[in-house]
Amino acid sequence: NAGVMQNPRHLVRRRGQEARLRCSPMKGHSHVYWYRQLPEEGLKFMVYLQKENIIDESGMPKERFSAEFPKEGPSILRIQQVVRGDSAAYFCASSPPISGTGGEAFFGQGTRLTVV
Amino acid sequence: AQTVTQSQPEMSVQEAETVTLSCTYDTSESDYYLFWYKQPPSRQMILVIRQEAYKQQNATENRFSVNFQKAAKSFSLKISDSQLGDAAMYFCAYRSWSGGSNYKLTFGKGTLLTVNP
Numbered sequence: 001n002a003g004v005m006q007n008p009r010h011l012v013r014r015r016g017q018e019a020r021l022r023c024s025p026m027k028g029h030s031h032v033y034w035y036r037q038l039p040e041e042g043l044k045f046m047v048y049l050q051k052e053n054i055i056d057e058s059g060m061p062k063e064r065f066s067a068e069f070p071k072e073g074p075s076i077l078r079i080q081q082v083v084r085g086d087s088a089a090y091f092c093a094s095s096p097p098i099s100g101t102g103g104e105a106f107f108g109q110g111t112r113l114t115v116v
Numbered sequence: 117a118q119t120v121t122q123s124q125p126e127m128s129v130q131e132a133e134t135v136t137l138s139c140t141y142d143t144s145e146s147d148y149y150l151f152w153y154k155q156p157p158s159r160q161m162i163l164v165i166r167q168e169a170y171k172q173q174n175a176t177e178n179r180f181s182v183n184f185q186k187a188a189k190s191f192s193l194k195i196s197d198s199q200l201g202d203a204a205m206y207f208c209a210y211r212s213w214s215g216g217s218n219y220k221l222t223f224g225k226g227t228l229l230t231v232n233p
Contacts, residue, residue, distance in 0.1 A: 033220060042120075042207050042223035043161075056220065089159060095219065105221065107153075107161035 002026070004094050005074075006108035013082050013115050021077040021111045025094030032075040033105060034067055037089040049075060082115045089113075118143045118210050122224035129198045130232050136183075137193045137227045139208030147213035150184065150191045151221070156204040164206070167191065169213070195229075203231040 005024040013019050025032050030051055035043040036059075048056040049069040060067065064082075069075040079086055089112045093105040119142045129135035141150070152164040167175045167184050174182050179199075183192045195202055208224040 031219070035221075035223075040225075042225045043221070045220040045222070048220055059220075091161060093161075093221075104163070104166075105219070106163075110159045110161075112159070 004029075004092055004106055004108035006090075006092050006111050008111060009109065011111055011113050013113065015083060015115055016081050019079040019082050019086070019113055021079075021090050021092075021113070022074045023077070023092030023094075023108060024074040025092075026106055029094035029096050029106075031095045031097070031105075032069050033093045033095075034075075034077050035091045035093065037091060037110070039088075043091055046077075079113075082113070084115050087113055087115045118145075118148075118212075118222045120208050120210050120222050120224040122208055122227050124227045125225070126228045126230070128230040128232060129195070131198055131200060133198055134194060134196045135198055135229065137195075137206050137208075137229065139191045139193070139224055141189050141191065141208070141210050143189070143210065145212060149211040149213065150182075151209040151211070152180070152182070152191075152193045153207045153209060153223075154202075154204045155207065155226070161207075165193065198231050200231050200233060203229055205229070 032049045034046040037043045045059040047060050047067045064080045066078045089110045091110045092108045095105040121140045148169045150167045154162045154164050165175050165177045165180050179196045181194045205226045205228050207226045209221045211221050
């Protein structure tokens with residue numbers, strides 16, 4: 001059973017370009033979370049999605065950032081018109097359908113975005 | 117909102133010795149989960165150990181154990197018989213017990229552990 005797959009591992013974009021980060025959850029997992037890790041910082045929650053639904057986007061910047069988790073295919077975190085401050089490691093985590101108090105989250109290896 | 121504080125930016129330990137990493141948190145909830153994650157240079161986030169707040173018994177996983185003090189809101193990680201492969205950044209994290217949108221993890225800033233041979 002493959003783990004959470006993120007690609008690309010490294011992404012370089014020039015200022016003003018778009019960045020698309022992909023996350024394929026573990027098999028059987030229908031919940032996806034995106035986190036951002038700035039240098040010297042812990043991970044900060046961005047968005048929580050279930051298939052075709054955004055459940056909690058309280059950590060997402062109001063502009064330029066969007067996320068989706070379509071019925072088919074991976075979850076996508078999209079950053080439009082990137083700026084240098086977007087440079088960070090972006091992590092995806094997934095968990096199975098949550099019943100009661102379960103639903104352990106497993107992380108991918110992250111995508112390191114560098115904006116030049 | 118919950119907060120997690122790790123007051124030790126860096127720690128070092130001799131191989132085979134024991135080290136304790138500190139974590140405190142703030143919450144008004146009575147039921148929740150606490151976690152320690154390890155992040156080696158590969159950047160992979162690896163779950164080390166988890167604790168349910170309703171359990172009085174401290175969690176243990178092989179050489180890793182926690183000291184969970186609910187009243188003090190303290191959750192320290194003890195690594196016994198430290199190995200070179202334990203060198204990594206360690207993050208303490210909090211997660212609410214309830215469902216809905218409260219499944220997000222709140223992380224501390226991390227403690228960088230160096231293991232000296």
